Amino acid sequence: xxxxxxxxxxxxxxxxxxxxxxxxxxxxxxxxxxxxxxxxxxxxxxxxxxxxxxxxxxxxxxxxxxxxxxxxxxxxxxxxxxxxxxxxxxxxxxxxxxxxxxxxxxxxxxxxxxxxxxxxxxxxxxxxxxxxxxxxxxxxxxxxxxxxxxxxxxxxxxxxxxxxxxxxxxxxxxxxxxxxxxxxxxxxxxxxxxxxxxxxxxx
Amino acid sequence: xxxxxxxxxxxxxxxxxxxxxxxxxxxxxxxxxxxxxxxxxxxxxxxxxxxxxxxxxxxxxxxxxxxxxxxxxxxxxxxxxxxxxxxxxxxxxxxxxxxxxxxxxxxxxxxxxxxxxxxxxxxxxxxxxxxxxxxxxxxxxxxxxxxxxxxxxxxxxxxxxxxxxxxxxxxxxxxxxxxxxxxxxxxxxxxxxxxxxxxxxxx
Numbered sequence: 001x002x003x004x005x006x007x008x009x010x011x012x013x014x015x016x017x018x019x020x021x022x023x024x025x026x027x028x029x030x031x032x033x034x035x036x037x038x039x040x041x042x043x044x045x046x047x048x049x050x051x052x053x054x055x056x057x058x059x060x061x062x063x064x065x066x067x068x069x070x071x072x073x074x075x076x077x078x079x080x081x082x083x084x085x086x087x088x089x090x091x092x093x094x095x096x097x098x099x100x101x102x103x104x105x106x107x108x109x110x111x112x113x114x115x116x117x118x119x120x121x122x123x124x125x126x127x128x129x130x131x132x133x134x135x136x137x138x139x140x141x142x143x144x145x146x147x148x149x150x151x152x153x154x155x156x157x158x159x160x161x162x163x164x165x166x167x168x169x170x171x172x173x174x175x176x177x178x179x180x181x182x183x184x185x186x187x188x189x190x191x192x193x194x195x196x197x198x199x200x201x202x203x
Numbered sequence: 204x205x206x207x208x209x210x211x212x213x214x215x216x217x218x219x220x221x222x223x224x225x226x227x228x229x230x231x232x233x234x235x236x237x238x239x240x241x242x243x244x245x246x247x248x249x250x251x252x253x254x255x256x257x258x259x260x261x262x263x264x265x266x267x268x269x270x271x272x273x274x275x276x277x278x279x280x281x282x283x284x285x286x287x288x289x290x291x292x293x294x295x296x297x298x299x300x301x302x303x304x305x306x307x308x309x310x311x312x313x314x315x316x317x318x319x320x321x322x323x324x325x326x327x328x329x330x331x332x333x334x335x336x337x338x339x340x341x342x343x344x345x346x347x348x349x350x351x352x353x354x355x356x357x358x359x360x361x362x363x364x365x366x367x368x369x370x371x372x373x374x375x376x377x378x379x380x381x382x383x384x385x386x387x388x389x390x391x392x393x394x395x396x397x398x399x400x401x402x403x404x405x406x
Contacts, residue, residue, distance in 0.1 A: 019238070045243055048250055049233055052222055088238030128254030129247065138255035157253075158260040160358050165382070181217040185252045 019087040028075040039068060042091055044129065049092075053099055066098045067091065137191040141184050149180055204231040209242050216245040220253050326402025331383040339390065341370040346392035351376060353403070354387045365390075381405045
C-alpha cells in the first residue's frame with residue numbers, strides 16, 4: 001500500500017508499505033500521515049538500538065529526538081538524502097552520528113566499535129514494549145514452559161544474575177537463553193494472534 | 204548484511220535483543236533491519252516478549268527457598284547437612300526478642316538488625332557457594348507484608364516476601380549458595396520503608 005499508510009500491527013506485521021520515492025517525497029513535504037507513520041515506525045526501532053547503548057531513558061529520548069530532528073532537517077533541505085530507497089539506513093547512520101557526539105559530550109571516548117558497552121538485557125531502562133495484553137500472553141507462556149526453563153528466566157531477568165553464572169548453574173549452553181526466547185516468541189505469536197482474533201470476533 | 208544472510212543466521216533477532224551478538228554482526232544487522240520491515244518486526248516481537256517476561260517475572264517475585272530444582276546433587280547434600288547443623292545451633296542459641304535480629308547459622312550469637320545504623324554493623328560472614336539459613340525477627344508494623352531482598356551492590360540477587368502473619372514468629376530465610384562477595388540483606392515494609400539491613404560477607 002502506498003497512497004494510504006495503514007496503522008501497522010507490528011506483532012502480526014506483514015509489510016504493507018515501502019520507503020520508496022513517493023514515501024520520501026511526502027515525508028519531505030511534511031505530509032502529516034506520512035510523518036506520523038515514520039515517527040511511529042522508527043521510534044520503536046530506535047528504542048531497540050539505543051537501549052543497547054544507553055543506560056537511561058532520558059538519554060535514549062534525547063538521542064531519539066535529535067535523530068528525528070536531523071532526519072527531517074536533511075529531508076527538507078535542498079539536497080535531500082542521497083539514496084532515497086535506503087531511508088532506514090540513513091536513519092541508522094544519523095543515529096550512529098548522534099550517538100558518537102553524545103558519547104563525546106558525556107566525556108566518553110568510545111568510538112562506535114566493540115568498545116561500546118552493550119546494555120545487559122537483564123537491566124534495561126524502564127521503558128519497554130510490554131503492554132497488559134502482551135504480559136497476559138507471556139504469563140500464560142511462562143506457566144506452560146518446563147519449570148527448569150522458568151527458573152532460568154527468573155535467574156537471569158528477575159535476579160539479574162550474569163548469563164554465564166546462570167548457564168553454569170543450570171547446566172545449559174550459552175545460547176540456551178536465545179533458544180528459550182525464540183520458543184517463547186513463537187508461542188507468543190500464536191497466542192497473541194488468537195487473542196486478537198477473539199477480540200475482533202467479539203467486537 | 205543482506206536479508207538472505209539475516210534469515211540464515213539462527214535466532215538472530217533473539218541474539219540481538221539479548222545483547223549476544225558480536226559488535227560487527229550487531230552493527231551489520233542493525234543496518235539491515237532499519238531498512239527491512241520483516242526483520243524489524245522480528246526484532247520488535249522478540250523485544251516485546253523479553254520485556255513482557257521481565258514485567259511478569261518482577262510482578263511475581265520468587266519466594267526465597269532452597270534447594271532449587273536445578274541444584275546440583277552435592278549442594279542438596281550440603282543443604283541437608285547445613286539444615287541439620289543450623290537447626291541444632293538455632294535451638295541452642297536462639298532466644299526471641301521484640302527487635303528484629305538475625306540468628307546466624309555460623310555465628311552462635313544473634314545479630315540485631317537496625318534500620319538506622321548508629322554504629323558500624325559488622326554483618327554476617329558466610330561461606331561462599333554454600334546455602335544458609337538466616338533467622339529474622341521482624342518487629343510488628345502496620346505493613347501487610349514485607350519484602351526481603353539480597354543485593355550485591357545495586358543488583359538484586361534474590362528476593363522474596365513475608366506476610367504479616369508469617370512475621371509474627373521468627374522467619375527462616377533460606378538463602379541459595381552465593382558466590383564470594385559483599386551483599387546486603389534488606390527487609391522493607393509496604394511502600395519501601397526500611398525495616399532493617401544486614402551486610403553479608405561471603406568468603
